[in-house]
Amino acid sequence: MQLDHVTTPFGRRTMTYAMLADQITAAEIDDDASVDKWKIYQALCEARPRLGITDRALAVLSALISFYPKAELAAGDSLIVFPSNAQLSRRANGMAEQTIRRHLAVLVSAGLLTRKDSANGKRFARRSRTGQIDEAFGFSLKPLLARADEIRQLASEVEAERLHMRRMKERLTICRRDVIKLIETALEEGATGDWLSVQDEYRAIFADYPRKPLLEAVIAALDEIEFLRENILNQLENQLKTTRTSGNAHENERHKQNSNPDSLIESELRLEKTQGRNPDPLDRNDVEPAVREIKSASTGMGQGGEAGSTRQQGEIPDGLGQKPFPLGMVLSACREICDYGPGGAISSWRDLMGAAVVVRSMLGVSPSAYEQACAVFGPENAATMIACILERAGHINSAGGYLRDLTSRAERGEFSLGPMLMAQIRANGPGERRVG
Structure with missing residues (x-):
């Protein structure tokens, strides 16, 4: 088909093939086509990422649409609006006129507007004696009507992607x-x-x-x-x-392991055997203070106390709490305790328990509070508790009172050591573990 006329831009603005294609598309609208101007504008806002236009350009387009007097864009109307840049600035919340001109050029390049410039480039309308508009020069909104289906499709695709x-x-x-x-x-x-x-x-x-x-x-x-x-x-x-x-066999194995409450820590003995080490009397002296404290809580003997007890010197009773956590996990959560181990490092539960006795005294935890924790948590987990308290010593007013509170809560079933360790691991973040 042929256009009745082709509108070229005023002044030094050049005519492009895309502008000509937009005018041809706008001329092919069906005579009965119409669309609600604000609904198509809302769809255009949704499809904005696909069309490559900014929100500021849409604000200028909204101001232009507001100058069209009817609620619907119909093919039978001229669909030309002709406000001045000053009027557009007032309706675009005071946007600068230079900015308005730049965004108008973006809308034309995107094929959402077409220009119908007058001979001198001004925007105006000629009216008949009855007040009807005979001819207008400004911006045509016909591309919005012509591309309504495309804009709706793009809007639905963007919504589906979102x-x-x-x-x-x-x-x-x-x-x-x-x-x-x-x-x-x-x-x-x-x-x-x-x-x-x-x-x-x-x-x-x-x-x-x-x-x-x-x-x-x-x-x-x-x-x-x-x-x-x-x-x-x-x-x-x-x-x-x-x-x-494994069934009952597993339970029996555990029962045999803990059948003697006065035995030494079996995990440490197994570790020493698998590594081919023989117990060193000097190593036992390192943990002797912890042994004495734990024994005093569990044997009930006085100062004379050899009667009625079959425990050998240095034996540590099993606690009533859960089984110990992996030593590597404890040291990953509690790094400060390593400084109090033999030679500034901890390589076994025996080292950790000896260090816990030193830290207990340093933090002002009474022997009775530590002995109660050993009875409830077990000696390994009690030492782990002391290591955790050392990590947060700057935030705890009374370490002894804090340990007693956690022990009493554990007796009531209201506290577990696992979450406390995990919270400390997360607080430390990734880092090097000082294990000897």
Whole structure:
């Protein structure tokens, strides 16, 4: 088809092939086509990322649309608005006229407006004697009507992408929460496996995660974290199945292990045997103060006290609390305690318990409070409690009172040592563990 006339821009502005194509598209509108001007503007705001226009350009377009008197853009009308830059500035919240001209050029380049310039470049309208507009020069809104279906389609696609992005972020958040809590559970329950390495793998996934990620970055992180979660679940599930199939044999093994409440710490004895070490009398002297304190809490003997007791010198009673946490996990959470070990390092539970006695006295914890903690938590976990209190010594007014409170809460079933360790590990962050 041929246009009745082609409008070229005034002054030094050049005519482009895109401008000609926009005018041809606007001329092909059906005679009965119409659209609500504010609904198409709302769809345009949704489709803005696809059209490459800014929010400031949309503010100028909103001001232009407000000058069109009717609620609908209809093909039978001229659809030309002709406000001056000063009028546009007032309706665009005082935007500078130079800025308005720049954004008008953006809207024309995007194919949302077409110019119909007069001979002198001014915007005005000629009216008949009856007051009707015979001819107007300004900006034509016909491209909005011509591209209404395209704009709606782009708006729906942008909305679908936004919804998909929100769902992917929700899945990522849930998966991250699952992984963190599963790792915490594995550490608290003492599940076999290198869970600290799993934590490092989790951190590596989000090391380069952007602050405002694109959809591709979210999907990539989601794939990796879901794979990690699947591996964790498989490992924990296999351990649960192994525990169930072992049945009573496992319980009997534990019963035999703890049948003698006056024996030395069996985990340390097993460690020494597997490493081919023989107990050194000097090593026993390092932990002798802790032994004496624990014995005084559990034997009930006086100063004379050899009658009625079958315990040998240096034996440590098992506590009534849960089994000890891995020593590496304790030292990862409580790094300050290493300075009080033999030679400034801790390589065994025996070293940790000896260091705890020194720290207990330094913090002002009474022997009776420490003895009560040993009876409730067990000697290893009581030493771990002292190490945790040392980490937060600057925030605790009375270390002895704090230890007694935690002990009484544990007796009532209101406190567990695992979450306290995990919180300290998170507070420390990744770092080098000082294990001898």
